[in-house]
Amino acid sequence: MCHGAQEIEKISVTGTRIKRSIQADSPSPISSIDAKTLSYIGANDVRDLIETLSFNAGAQNNSDNLTQNFTVGTSNVNLRGLGVSSTLVLLNGRRQVTSAVVTDQGASFVDTASLIPTLAIKRVEILKDGASAIYGSDAVAGVVNFISRDDLIGSELQYEYRNRLSEGSQDETKIDFAYGAEIGNTGHLLFAASYLERTSLVLGEVDWVQPAFSSFGNPGSFVIPSLANGQNPTGLTVADPNCEQNGGVESEGSNGNTFCLFDFAPQITAVPNEDRLQVYMHAKWELNTGIEPWFEAGFADNDISREVSPSFPVLNAPSVLSSHPNNPYDEDIFFRGRPFGVGKPTERNFYEHRTSRVAFGVDGSIGSNKYWQVSYVSAQNDAFLNPRDVLADNFQSALYGFGGVNCDNRADPVAGTGSCLYFNPFSPQDSVNEQLRSYIIGDYIGNVKSTLRVFEGVFAFDELFAIGDDYSALAIGIQYRKESITSVYDSLTQQDRFAFLIGNQNVSGERNVKALFSELRLPLMAKFELGLAIRYEDYGDLGGDTTDPKLSVLWHLSPDLSFRGSYSTSFRAPSVHQLKGVQTNFANITDPRDGSTTFGGNRTVGDASLVPETSEAFNFGISYAFDTLDIDVDYWRFSFEEVLTRESHQAVVNAFPDDPNRVVRTSAGTISIVNTRFINAEAIDTSGVDLTAMYHFDMHFGRVTPQLSASYLLEYDLMDESGTVTDGLGKLNRNTVGNPAPRLKGSMGINWTINGHSANVFFRHVASYENDVSLEKINSFNTIDLQYEMEFNESSILAVSGAITAGVVNITDKAPPFVNIAGSYDPRTGDPRGRRAYLKLKVRF
Incomplete structure (x- = not known):
């Protein structure tokens, strides 16, 4: 503003602390x-x-x-x-x-x-x-x-x-x-x-x-320790035998591993x-x-x-004992997947x-x-x-046959009896799995x-x-x-x-x-x-x-x-x-x-x-x-x-x-x-x-x-x-x-x-x-x-x-x-x- 000119109102403009005319x-x-x-x-x-x-x-x-x-x-x-x-x-x-x-x-x-x-x-x-x-x-x-x-x-x-x-x-x-x-x-x-x-x-x-695709699905995959080799020291990963029959996608990985994949894109x-x-x-x-x-x-x-x-992946690879009634393998194995996958609600x-x-x-x-x-x-x-996510300990208990909000393994020391239920990772449509949802999924x-x-x-x-x-x-x-x-x-x-x-x-x-x-x-x-x-x-x-x-x-x-x-x-x-x-x-x-x-x-x-x-x-x-x-x-x-x-x-x-x-x-x-x-x-x-x-x-x-x-x-x-x-x-x-x-x-x-x-x-x-x-x-x-x-x-x-x-x-x-x-x-x-x-x-x- 020139001295002596008519006063012009000045405003605050972003980027300066000094007011400007325009x-x-x-x-x-x-x-x-x-x-x-x-x-x-x-x-x-x-x-x-x-x-x-x-x-x-x-x-x-x-x-x-x-x-x-x-x-x-x-x-x-x-x-x-x-x-x-x-x-x-x-x-x-x-x-x-x-x-x-x-x-x-x-x-x-x-x-x-x-x-x-x-x-x-x-x-x-x-x-x-x-x-x-x-x-x-x-x-x-x-x-x-x-x-x-x-x-x-x-x-x-x-x-x-x-x-x-x-x-x-x-x-x-x-x-x-x-x-x-x-x-x-x-x-x-x-x-x-x-x-x-x-x-x-x-x-x-x-x-x-x-x-x-996620390699953690349901139907899932299983790590078989007895098939361990130099390339797979902890065991060979194999897709669920009924992977594609139950809606999964079977895929070959490296070193002989196979996976049952889950498509999570639609969710x-x-x-x-x-x-x-x-x-x-x-x-x-x-x-x-x-x-x-x-x-x-x-x-x-x-x-x-x-x-x-429907559920997030379970990253801690819980074990499934050989005693699990649905386990088709003659040994303890690891589950690689998620409790709820194909066909389940989000x-x-x-x-x-x-x-x-x-x-x-x-x-x-x-x-x-x-x-x-x-x-x-x-x-x-x-x-x-x-x-909401899977409670790792609860899911492991359910795989052991001690799942359920009313299960007390001290009162029912035998897995899968009384109020204690088995989660079945080999059959996604097993009705018991859905009964265990409120026990497995937490806030x-x-x-x-x-x-x-x-x-x-x-x-x-x-x-x-x-x-x-x-x-x-x-x-x-x-x-x-x-x-x-x-x-x-x-x-x-x-x-x-x-x-x-x-x-x-x-x-x-x-x-x-x-x-x-x-x-x-x-x-x-x-x-x-x-x-x-x-x-x-x-x-x-x-x-x-x-x-x-x-x-x-x-x-x-x-x-x-x-x-x-x-x-x-x-x-x-x-x-x-x-x-x-x-x-x-x-x-x-x-x-x-x-x-x-x-x-x-x-x-x-x-x-x-x-x-x-x-x-x-x-x-x-x-x-x-x-x-x-x-x-x-x-x-x-x-x-x-x-x-x-x-x-x-x-x-x-x-x-x-x-x-x-x-x-x-x-x-x-x-x-x-x-x-x-x-x-x-x-x-x-x-x-x-x-x-x-x-x-x-x-x-x-x-x-x-x-x-x-x-x-x-x-x-x-x-x-x-x-x-x-x-x-x-x-x-x-x-x-x-x-x-x-x-x-x-x-x-x-x-x-x-x-x-x-x-x-x-x-x-x-x-x-x-x-x-x-x-x-x-x-x-x-x-x-x-x-x-x-x-x-x-x-x-x-x-x-x-x-x-x-x-x-x-x-x-x-x-x-x-x-x-x-x-x-x-x-x-x-x-x-x-x-x-x-x-x-x-x-x-x-």
Whole structure:
């Protein structure tokens, strides 16, 4: 602002602590999506928005049984494919608590499904540049800032129904409500609520899923000790003699072993049942003294259930005695399988995620060129985990003939007599087996909690000192954060009593983080601005300390053309979970001894010796805005070192198949648990180009607006802890620290509007890439979305105004590209939901 010019209201823009006149004044690349755009793209929730972002890669938002074990029902953002922990998610510029559950790789993240009802969103600002100097740890790859509405006067009620039009049944009903009102002459109140009811989609309902075989089935296989040899020292594995007769698939393994395979693909849940409630409230007052107190509160509760296999595999290889009445072998053998398999009903697992958040503060001004902010945030996320699994001891007792809830082997010391029953692993349809279900299957119970407390203060000078006809600006601030996790499990889980999920231990830990930061804006010459920011953070004994700078430039060559550039360093300390936590989940494991594959237990232990990951980020961009044409082009590069992740369980098995400290095997030689660690991998180097363009022109039949958004990867190099560099560009990156990295992702769209009518068509594209394990090509994923909307105003017939919207997502019913993994698609890139039609009615009153 030039001295003496008319006062222009300044606003807070994501990526800076210094207020700006317009977002175009930002030297960092920002993408802004307003509420109308959210409606145009047909987004039902935040997950749908994330999926359309060309610069998002590898977010874990498809709730399948394979990649979202305990995080089912959550959603997250993964800017640049640098990991879900590397994107900072804010609500009105302030932090939100991370989810109590972590990804299978041990990464903490903010659950975007718990933030704010859709009708309460004014816009979403996405900073596509490193911002640790401004916001601190977790802003390594960028920032996503959800900004609530502050201009709604009156009420809005919206009903939406979506239905899958492909094979199978899956639908969702959503009701949103928002109310806004003035408080006095200068204040505003917003209240919003949302309820979503979503039914499930199981892959057995789709026609594109391919079999996913486990060598642990029912009918199962048996390890015969008497057939041991040099290649099979614990015994030869043979398929059940009636394998195929009873619905299994017999397969030959290595070294003469045979297996009775079970196809678990039809039981994989691609979309879980969800009942989600969100409530949000924000209030602010502007007092005559220039002081503006504000308050906001939010609550989200999501109840989830999903189908899984009739029972999980039994990894401890229980024994079947020669005395078992159905044992066809003349010796004690080992059972390799699961209690319930072919032809049996699926099991159902239950989860709940509950998030509460309260924030309040005061914004104030001193004169016309100084302002200050003080805020406090208190937030908590609780998760209830209730998968069901085989109780290993009970199943073994049933195989010995002492099964049943009423069996007492002291009163009935003879197996299979009285209330004591035999489980028959040789006949899947034996009626006694089903009687033993409640005895064999138990509840794995976990209650986990994550908390966040943040105090922050900022003081800023809009006009620090004059430089020519302009003024420099300065912001300084402090922040204090307290983060904690608590995990409490039932006694069975703590004792590792389960045959597949194994168990988990109680964990607790906390960390205090102190920060000082400053940002300086220097208009060195007309139309040329230099920005300097620096932040110091101290994590104490759990992460050390760091000082991170950021340098940025903004040069307006003309009113239509500007250049921007930035360089910054970032620092992300290990999460409390990675330092102190214990995580046991299941993973697809191939045993190099015999080539068999199954899901098995993977236990990862926190490591207090982990060091922070560090990174450098560079961005150079050009913006051109002339009349009706807007074009933004950015070249960006990120270089990560000491990347925090979890060891690849498969790499551990391949490297240490006979090390009992890393690969725990049963007496039958089968893998029971793979012990992995949280580690600092070596490096990720990635770069690319972003392009966005929009043009609009008016014709006699309305305004037409073509638009383009695309991200093209130039490199995605991954270095492991041994120093080996892998080119991950255009790869699935299944067994590396990286994420799926298709070279090109983007969308083209056209919007048409006239007199309250609008229509949209979007073509979305994800380029083909390669399965780095099987070396097979993964085809491109191309979908088309259509939408029509009609606004209506209050009239003598209608007492309300509003809009009716109808649309179809993926109108050609494009199936996700086939990937040779369990489930047949890449859940971090493809979308299994198929063609979905929706109808939405909004009324204002």
